[in-house]
Amino acid sequence: MADFQTVYNRKNTHSYKWDHIQTVFNTDDVLPMWVADMDFKAPKAVNDALKERAEHGIYGYTIINDDIKKSIVNWVNYKHDWDIKERWLSFSPGVITSLHTAIQTFTDENDKILLQTPVYTPFFNIIRNGKREVIENSLKYNGEKYEIDFNNFEEKLQQGVKAFILCSPHNPVGRVWTNDELLEMARLCLKYNVLIFADEIHADLVFKDYTHTPIASLSDEIAKQTITFMSPTKTFNLAGLQASFIITSDTNKRLLLDKKLAQQGFSMLNTMGIIALEAAYKHGADWLNELMEVIEDNKKFVKSTLEKNTNGVLKVVDLEATYLLWVDCHKLQFDDKSLQKFMIEEAKVGLNPGSAYGKDGEQFMRINIACPKETLKEGINRIVDAVNQLSKK
Structure with a gap:
């Protein structure tokens, strides 16, 4: 215990x-x-793995090998019933870093990016700092919970939105989007050719009466329109170790994203972050x-x-x-x-x-x-x- x-x-x-x-x-x-x-x-398994690595005492450049990638694949399948492939994975220190890179890769200055507000503060910052425009789809609070205003969602997409940052589960309102809600958001994004950037960092922290569904798992067509961002850091309290991954099934998008990550200097994670990620996914359930x-x-x-x-x-x-x-x-x-x-x-x-x-x-x-x-x-x-x-x- x-x-x-x-x-x-x-x-x-x-x-x-x-x-x-x-x-x-x-x-x-x-x-x-x-x-x-x-x-x-x-x-404990994470702390033990970190101690063992520290006792070794040499912290040289550390690779993310197939075993580590397999631990991610197995975890995503176990928790979310999503069969991802090792080749779909890219890595960065954090989800915000990854989102910033995706915005720089797939949108241009002055492009419009949609958020569902109220929403996680750094989303506003990475859009505006990148000289893009924030477009808001206000969530509807009915006195008990929040719901999506789909009429407004579509109206905003019609304004020429290039990308939509989906917060799923949503921070701060705590919603786990249903499959029907996810499908409708995806349908509209496909209709208007809007990329979906899915921040799913809280995916593992869902209460027993609810089920998180990665939006990209709903169909191959949706997956090709989506880039998914995940991490063990919120789940296992590892934020200071800075380790996250990106799931991109579309090969061309993944190659473009990897190229941009390399241009920005993100070629590998830190040693302890990698150790913690693997231990958490193998032994943290x-x-x-x-x-x-x-x-x-x-x-x-x-x-x-x-x-x-x-x-x-x-x-x-x-x-x-x-x-x-x-x-x-x-x-x-x-x-x-x-x-x-x-x-x-x-x-x-x-x-x-x-x-x-x-x-x-x-x-x-x-x-x-x-x-x-x-x-x-x-x-x-x-x-x-x-x-x-x-x-x-």
Whole structure:
């Protein structure tokens, strides 16, 4: 059994989450429940493999051989029932790096790229920094969950969109897109010849009542229109080791992408990232199953505690995947800056403001619940107490 309840001190480890608090929140007395890494140790098999490699003591250039590629092929088949080929794989340090490369490869300056907002902040940055134009298809929030506005989706594609970044499962709203939703998005992208860049980094973090389907697995035609980005880093808490892969079944697209990666200097991964990737995919399944039980229990605790103990002032959006809860704060009646200030100064928790994910995210907050129950209870109780103090003022 893995240990998901020990509280580890992560301060002074160069942790972005814990050692960057003053810079991000202008104070050092908030409990960090923001950036998407977990406060859990990686699987023992991963740490053992890293220790064994460290004991060897020589860290020369490291290849990604057929055994490592096979571990990826087997994992994707095991988790997602998708039979990919080793030759379809390309590698880069991270999904954002890969997306940046794909945008540079397959679109030109001033081209339009579609996002479904609210959505992961770096998507906006890589589009705009590349001198492309962001086109937004706002997801529809019905008070319980988010749905796709397909009429608007098609209208936006008709404006000359060249590529669509699909976030699947979606961060931050926690949706696992159904096969019908994926098929309709793919149909429209095929109709208007729009490339699909599928960020599926959270694919393994899906709760038991839901099933993640890689959009490229739906048909050969869709696969040829799609480039898929995956990584073990979110799944097994390996983000600092920087290892990700790209799945491209279309040979011409893959060759173009590999050429661009080489031009940008990405010819290999770091030694420890490769070791961790292989160990996680070969030996991490049981750890992941235990993790998802812990995250589901945490999810239920937060939803029940926040909604009940604030008399419904805060509402937790139904979470189907990831460990990132999306909380509706509209009833607090704060503007966006006041909401951020309230969470930092009154609740003393460091969360991700919803506005960071686009205008559609205003008056929401994102909470990272991948932490021991002791930490989670402390953070959630701080929020509850701060909200309840408002009614006394």
